[in-house]
Amino acid sequence: MHKFALLRTQKNEILEKIKELGFDPYNFExxxxxxxxxxEPAPRLIYKGTDYFFQFDNEEGNHCGSYSPTSExxxxxxxxxxxxxQMSAVKFWLMHLHLELGEPDLWSEIANHQIDGSSFDDSIxxxxxxxxxxxxxxxxxxxRSYIATNN
Structure with missing residues (x-):
């Protein structure tokens, strides 16, 4: 089993794209x-604190990989x-990572604003x-804000 590695210039190109898209490079590892x-062993770039990643790989001398998130x-x-x-795939991944990280979790917002009905007593x-x-x-x-922005 051999380990696939990226060249230093390739990793640097990825770092430049990360910075270009406004990410803090310290959030990647x-x-x-x-x-x-x-x-086989291969480098994986992760976004810390999430399940998001880009797994680099090599198939018969060609670059390939898997990543999360995607557009769909x-x-x-x-x-x-x-x-x-491969670099086009990395750019695609970073753009969708940026979108996902910037998207609010509306389901969490609903839970945060739910009123606990057990605190109400019908007799009072x-x-x-x-x-x-x-x-x-x-x-x-x-x-009101939701209606105003969606009409």
């Missing part, structure tokens, strides 16, 4: 991975080819507490 095509799914593949083709008809009032106003403003 090179680790040892296993290529999905070759099933969690994982994609770059078909074998020359370095220029007291005015809202200040905290309840703030939650209601915030929720109404969120709905």
């Amino acid at each position: 090179w680790i040892d991975g296993v290529g999905e095509y070759s099933q 799914s969690f994982k994609g593949y770059s078909s074998p080819g020359k370095w220029l083709k 008809n007291d005015p809202f507490t200040a905290m309840q009032y703030d939650q209601i106003v915030y929720g109404i403003n969120q709905v």
Whole structure:
């Protein structure tokens, strides 16, 4: 079993693209991975604190790999080819990584703004507490903002 490695110039080209797209290079890390095509050791570039990665690989002397995220799914593949083709796949990956990292998690937002119904007692008809009032106003403003931006 041999280990596939990238040239220093290739890694530097990736670093330049990372900086060009406005990423902080310290959020990336090179680790040892296993290529999905070759099933041999190969470099893997990860985005720290996420499951996102670009796994480099080599199939019969051609660059290839797998990565996450993609435009339509969690994982994609770059078909074998020359370095220029592989670098296009890296750019594609970085653009979609940028989109995913910038996208808010709307499902988490829903959970954060959910009012716990167990705190309400149907037999009591007291005015809202200040905290309840703030939650209601915030929720109404969120709905207004959503309607304004989607009409």
